[in-house]
Amino acid sequence: MPQPTIPTKEELSRLPRRAVVAFAARCARRVQPIFAAWSGATQEHIAAVDRAISLAEAYAYATADAAHAAFAAFAVDAREPFICAMRRDLELLAQAAATHYWNDDSAVPPDFLGPLWPNGEPPAPPAGPRRWSMPLWTFLGHVLGGCAVFMLIAIPAVLLNLLVTRLAGLQISPTLLIMIEVAEYTLVGVDVGLFVVFILKTAWRTIRDL
Numbered sequence: 001m002p003q004p005t006i007p008t009k010e011e012l013s014r015l016p017r018r019a020v021v022a023f024a025a026r027c028a029r030r031v032q033p034i035f036a037a038w039s040g041a042t043q044e045h046i047a048a049v050d051r052a053i054s055l056a057e058a059y060a061y062a063t064a065d066a067a068h069a070a071f072a073a074f075a076v077d078a079r080e081p082f083i084c085a086m087r088r089d090l091e092l093l094a095q096a097a098a099t100h101y102w103n104d105d106s107a108v109p110p111d112f113l114g115p116l117w118p119n120g121e122p123p124a125p126p127a128g129p130r131r132w133s134m135p136l137w138t139f140l141g142h143v144l145g146g147c148a149v150f151m152l153i154a155i156p157a158v159l160l161n162l163l164v165t166r167l168a169g170l171q172i173s174p175t176l177l178i179m180i181e182v183a184e185y186t187l188v189g190v191d192v193g194l195f196v197v198f199i200l201k202t203a204w205r206t207i208r209d210l
Helices: 009-013 017-037 043-061 067-071 076-099 133-170 173-208
Strands: none
Touching: 009 076, 017 043, 017 076, 133 173
């Protein structure tokens, strides 16, 4: 039995647009567990990938409701179930497109391609070692960025303080000085408040990703 081959660009170009999207979504669903098992994948990233695939499926199936890189993580023997499933989907879509005269606006029926793994689901990819340092480095980067923004916002408050100090020795209305001081303290208070909220949210996201 000849070894299955990954569908080529020329083969895919013969399919209508929605059929190509349906094919791509099926490929993405098959390699999705590989991404989820990757040590650098956070829950936020996993959810974003799932939403993207769901959006592609919604377009392909007309409902309201890059495989090569992923295969590199597997041994050669482990690729065959993926390629066989891809090849089956492509042949079904090509045959249906030719038989039923599908065009770029023809929706693919949701159950047309059948089970995701017609010959049985292959073994799950082994989970790589979790790199606990990655969320911590991300947190450190966010803290440094937050500090930089905090300092930028604090500059006007420092300038207001210098202005108040300089005007205190002049014949300036006390009311004006009070108003400037209120503006200074308000700016500092808002700056500190936003910084604290940012740090707390970043810390919570880091703890959730650990």
